[in-house]
Amino acid sequence: MDNAGLGGWPARRALMSPDRTAIVHSGRSITYAELAARVDRAAHRLRAEGVRAGDRVAYLGPNHPSFVETMFATHALGAVFVPVNTRLAAPELDHVLTDSGASVLVHASALPEPIRRPGTVVALADYEDWLGPSPAEPVDVPVSRDAPAFILYTSGTTGRPKGAVLTHDNLVWNTYNLLVGMDIAGSERTLVSAPLFHVGALAQTLLPTLLKGGTAVLTPGWDVDRVYDLVEGERITWMFGVTTMFADLAASPRWRTADLSSLRHLLCGGAAVPETLIRTYQERGLTFCQGYGLTETAPGVTLLEARESVRKAGSAGPPVFFGDVRVAATGEVLVRGPNVTPGYWNDPTATAAAFLPGGWFRTGDVGRFDADGHLHVVDRLKDMFISGGENVYPAEVESALVEHPAVVEAAVVGVPHPRWGEVGRAFVRYAEGGGPTEEELRAFLATRLARYKIPAHVDVVPALPRTASGKVRKSELRHLPIR
Template sequence: MTATVPARNAGLGSWPARRAAMSPGSNALIFRGTAITYAGLFDRVTRLAARLRSGGVGPGDRVAYLGPNHPAFVETMFATHLLGGIFVPLNVRLAAPEVDYMLRHSGTVALVHAPAGAFSVRPGTVVEVGGAYEEWLAAGEPEPLDVAVGMDDPALILYTSGTTGRPKGAVLTHANVFWNCYNLLVGVDVASDEMTLIGAPLFHVAALNQCLLPTFLKGGCSVLMPSWDVDEALELIPRHGITWMFGVAAMFAGLAQSPRWPGADLSSVRSVMSGGAAVPESLILAYQERGLTFCQGYGMTETAPGATFLEARESRTHVGSAGLPVFFAGVRCVRPDLTGAPPGEPGEVLVRGPNVTPGYWNDAEATRDAFTADGWFRSGDLARVDAAGHLYVVDRLKDMYISGGENVYPAEVESVIFEHPAVSEVAVVGVPDPAWGEVGRAFVVAMPGAALDGDELRAFLLPRLAKYKIPVHVDVVPALPRTGSGKVRKGDLRRLPGEQEAGHGRGEGGP
């Protein structure tokens, strides 16, 4: 059918029609060897939106997707936005109780999920990806839809693990996403012939807003991997002529450590981009030695996510830096009194700009605490800035650690460990790990007379937490070090020698 651009929809929901009108025969997505053109995607999104609308989805309603990377993720997102709804991408690695909380908290009314998705809360409309989804979508009306959507309307609710034990739903408006794409396109020369490999999960903001959507905006093609696999990536790169890819440090380390790396055909790759955690200088140099441009940036879900970026022209001269503030945003490093930290002195990173979240879903207190009185978003991260303005992330004010590109908040993990009847006290910290960057180390005090060991505790946590959140190391200790006011001295725990009980691998194929 002919693509008709919605006249009243100024948001992301209009993008499939706009792209289908401009480049209908170009490939938008490739998944497991099957291509979907922009015209084909527009038709599928339109039909899916009609089915969602017949199920009661309207402006402002929340539609969730639970599953790995798949064209259904992209279709559900755009169909939701075509109806003026709010898309809620959920982390497929989470345990059912975690997913259930997010479904309830967001008030999700429709859910599209992969067969392996774990949940028990059932919204009004639930569709499983596969044959049922295809039949359901095909029965949708192909007539174009035009629902009024403004740039300041919420587009996404992205859940971030909460430091108080409960996840927070960061709201991103259509404008937030648009401005982030503009910032990305200023820093990266994304082309209309781009072949973008997306192996990082789309339910995270970086793969979605830093790769898929900018590629879509330019009319390029995104090659979706269900999950990250080094050997598959090394096969897809020459097969599809991959030109650009994003990953966290663990993904790029896996490629560089593969025995196939020295002879891998990377001739089509123009640049790679990393974020989510600091990248070791040796890893950056390994890619530069292969003639690849290695760019990296700094950001967070709440900034959609780009806050700073190190452009290609500076990737060799400022190795290890997270770059300069993106074009349409301001970034400052401040002391505890919010006065500016001078060059070289670590300070908390503050961000302000049109890409910054308006706040958290149904959480006025968290929203209020996240901003300074004059409207700067408080990241909770420490960084130093050099004399030229380049940012170097050095630490986190919060206790969060990053494992394989996934944010882990100890308070959330601790709250679940406390549910074990033999646990009296617990503190969780992140410790270095050669494969994942950081993993959890739990210090547990047992109840009087109770027996407790690491294997049994991890088995208890397995159905309650995502695997990457389960501590790899468990130390059963007689007491936790505390300050005079009773707070656990986590700095002391991090400095203890690594004589932890032997841990087990997380059982995942990568970040």
């Protein structure tokens, strides 16, 4: 087989275990042989639409078999897959589609206006008809592992999302790192309930499961009772989630009585996990492991193995096996390894700023190593905060705020929240004559930003505190009491 990248995985796995179940979704099961055949159909269809190596194919929708099929079909052609965050507002979506230059978009719901529409737009309701009949021959295009496989957009520090490029090799080495750190078996039944447009669900559950020949149980969204039903009914062995998801499960009335005996691994990432939550799961007899990573590192940087999950609870673990981590004199966590992005799509300036000599990627996070070589992430150099597992960059929110004609300037910081970890708090200065109410300002932002980026608190101030050089003193704003 000429395809050395991810696009060859379905055919290779189908040769090894054709009758095993690859995907379960809404009561429907797809074997590895069926998955490989459907990926071939999708690849032929994309090729008929003009997709060639290096072209971009976007997907906007919830977790669904079509996501997996379109992704592998894109990779089978040597093209680049662009999974789009379903929470994006119209201007954000327009930027992603325009910046990536996607020529095909598969989507699950009505598209907002106005946005750039690729040459081929396929609604999920029409997906089966669009696939067409089975091809006579499988697609086998030469694809090297150092070719781009994904563009994953992260919220931008300058008001625009940046597209982190991940190669086939980046994802392959991340999978190796996960398999070294976790005892993943071919019999896994993995619950994929976190959205696949996030690198955590994509690279930490779906790809390792399919590589090993396990079963990925896809859910279209997060629903606590549905998750309990699936864990019990599908005998789920492994799941990944962000802190908020695991907190929701532990807060459910079903927590004490649900049959969780099938669960072997629980992997959490996306934000720091309170030790009290980790202990809650451990007291239930569950192995709860934490990791640390970023979109740009595909994502694993560190991983706490199961055998250390009790003794080192609260630690993000040691560096992954095939990767290096160090802490600079400034306290910034730096990463180097085959899982690290080659850079940002069409953004050489951001790429250059993200790396130090020697290939060290700047995470923007502040951390420390303990005596055992385990990383503890303690702060962030950047202003970014994490709300419910989603990265929020204040500059992006501030850019949207000042689009309102009454807002002269704005500053946004993250403040603690008992459920979401952090939420936004905006400080705005209005022009003479006043401005909108807090509710009106949020409604204004709702047309421009995803819901999780909209500040939970809004303070109208006569001026923003600034340094002598004119920069806003955000550290001062973070410590102001909330009314």
